[in-house]
Amino acid sequence: MRSAFFLLVTTLLLLLALPASRGRYNDDFEDGEDLADFDDNDFAEFEDMNDDLTAEAETAPPPRVSSPSSQTEDDDDEDEATVELEDGQDGFEDSDTQDQDMYSKYDQEEFEGIGDMEKTGHSMKDPLIIHTVPAHLQNSWESYYMEILMVTGLLCYIMNYIIGKNKNSRLAQAWFNSHRELLESNFALVGDDGTSKEPVSTGKLNQENEHIYNLWCSGRVCCEGMLIQLKFLKRQDLLNTVTRMMRPASDQVQVKVTLNDEDMDTFVFAVGSKRAMARLQKEMQDLSEFCSDKPKSGAKYGLPDSMAILSEMGEVTDGVMDNKMVHYITNHADKIESIHFSDQFSGPKIMQEEGQPLKLPETKKTLLFTFNVPGFGSTSPKDMDSLLPLMNMVIYSIDKVKKLRLNREGKQKADRNRARVEENFLKQTHAQRQEAAQTRREEKKRAEKERIMNEEDPERQRRLEEAAQRREQKKIEKKQMKMKQIKVKAM
Amino acid sequence: MSTNSMTDPRRQNKILRYKPPSTETNPTLEDPTPDYMNLLGMIFSMCGLMLKLKWCAWIAVYCSFISFANSRSSEDTKQMMSSFMLSISAVVMSYLQNPQPMSPPW
Numbered sequence: 385m386r387s388a389f390f391l392l393v394t395t396l397l398l399l400l401a402l403p404a405s406r407g408r409y410n411d412d413f414e415d416g417e418d419l420a421d422f423d424d425n426d427f428a429e430f431e432d433m434n435d436d437l438t439a440e441a442e443t444a445p446p447p448r449v450s451s452p453s454s455q456t457e458d459d460d461d462e463d464e465a466t467v468e469l470e471d472g473q474d475g476f477e478d479s480d481t482q483d484q485d486m487y488s489k490y491d492q493e494e495f496e497g498i499g500d501m502e503k504t505g506h507s508m509k510d511p512l513i514i515h516t517v518p519a520h521l522q523n524s525w526e527s528y529y530m531e532i533l534m535v536t537g538l539l540c541y542i543m544n545y546i547i548g549k550n551k552n553s554r555l556a557q558a559w560f561n562s563h564r565e566l567l568e569s570n571f572a573l574v575g576d577d578g579t580s581k582e583p584v585s586t587g588k589l590n591q592e593n594e595h596i597y598n599l600w601c602s603g604r605v606c607c608e609g610m611l612i613q614l615k616f617l618k619r620q621d622l623l624n625t626v627t628r629m630m631r632p633a634s635d636q637v638q639v640k641v642t643l644n645d646e647d648m649d650t651f652v653f654a655v656g657s658k659r660a661m662a663r664l665q666k667e668m669q670d671l672s673e674f675c676s677d678k679p680k681s682g683a684k685y686g687l688p689d690s691m692a693i694l695s696e697m698g699e700v701t702d703g704v705m706d707n708k709m710v711h712y713i714t715n716h717a718d719k720i721e722s723i724h725f726s727d728q729f730s731g732p733k734i735m736q737e738e739g740q741p742l743k744l745p746e747t748k749k750t751l752l753f754t755f756n757v758p759g760f761g762s763t764s765p766k767d768m769d770s771l772l773p774l775m776n777m778v779i780y781s782i783d784k785v786k787k788l789r790l791n792r793e794g795k796q797k798a799d800r801n802r803a804r805v806e807e808n809f810l811k812q813t814h815a816q817r818q819e820a821a822q823t824r825r826e827e828k829k830r831a832e833k834e835r836i837m838n839e840e841d842p843e844r845q846r847r848l849e850e851a852a853q854r855r856e857q858k859k860i861e862k863k864q865m866k867m868k869q870i871k872v873k874a875m
Numbered sequence: 876m877s878t879n880s881m882t883d884p885r886r887q888n889k890i891l892r893y894k895p896p897s898t899e900t901n902p903t904l905e906d907p908t909p910d911y912m913n914l915l916g917m918i919f920s921m922c923g924l925m926l927k928l929k930w931c932a933w934i935a936v937y938c939s940f941i942s943f944a945n946s947r948s949s950e951d952t953k954q955m956m957s958s959f960m961l962s963i964s965a966v967v968m969s970y971l972q973n974p975q976p977m978s979p980p981w
Contacts, residue, residue: 530977534933538940545944572885578893593947600893605884609891621944 548619558765572603656722912942935962
């Protein structure tokens, strides 16, 4: 049994091997040769196909010996050789015996003839093509120049990161050193990161990023607190540095003072560079709602022409723009990006996907100052000193806003404005709010019903149902009473 | 100094603790660069690994570096490290599979 099985396996292998070897000579069969012919006269086959066969015969042994890179045969030979190599290797493994037979036949009878044929083949074919050695076999670093370029780029990036980070850190420290005295004399708490148990001044900046530093100051009359953000340029990012070469920008210092309700009267006001004003009017929620007029030129109030004013009413502008403020702004106009006083400050407009939000955004009485550091990016720590007068202006503004009160007319106007804005908002969201109220009522009813259903005791269930019914009845009666009253009044 | 007159404006009893501004209310103020770069880096490194493209893998390394440089301090370092490691592994795998040097596109 076992031997029969073994025999079966070998015959199967041979059968498999035959097509494999025939595969090599697929060209032959495509030419239309008969299978019978092949069987009868192998050599006739070979004689007909001069080049292919000679090539195969020639190169069947050579590829085994020489390396594939040093081929100096013509195209056909090479193609055949590569094909041969792959096929040959498979063929070799599959049917060793078959190949051996072929070679012995070649050696004995056809070798000389093949030599002649090879010569003719050569003369008929294209000139020799010498291929270059593939790069990874060359063993030289020059071929890897792209990689070296990449690594160099990465190293440049890392160097720029370290240098930029250090520069930003030095600028921040310089700013803090020059402003420390002023801040400490005005605020009880200078520097807080919100994590420590006791409100003790940390006396240093919070580093949020490699280019953003925060400082929180609190504990003063007239205000809740002041958040100073040093928004430096992204010097640590090489991409950003390159972009900045095309589009210059400057470091910014943003000061946000939050006030208590009693510290500020109700008004909205902004002054700054023309471009900044145009941008803020579009972006900021409160400026777009309350200051709908185009920004007025600052020249009317003695400011340079490059400055513009957005104000809720003229009285506010007169009140804010006193001599000292005008003096401050005129002297440092190049450093002032925008100054924004508002009792309805809620940040920039939020784009909602599902229509309007249901509630008005929360507002906070705020003074917002944005200053540009001079130098347009190539600042040095010394430039930070020039921002000190601006901080003085901030302190002055805080005190001033506390004292600034609108007269009766102004107050009425302001109140009317705010009522108008709220009404508009309510109208827009009316439909949505109704829907929301309806769903809430239905939810309540459903919850009530469920409670009644879930009651185990039938007695209690009955009682609860009766109570619910009585409540419904009362509601209906109330409504009817209201309708009656309205009717009576109308009459 | 206008305020430093006789009275000291500091009030110890009026101290308010610092509350980091919540970012849910102001998504527009957040810089999206590190997140985009992180995502891009992961996509490129996946492409580099799957399609065996060396230049993809190199770009992924650059993206993860840029993402790291722009990241906020509050962000998870694990995320940064994972994208970094992924891009480095993409480069290494591309070269192990095919040690030939990268050919320029021109």
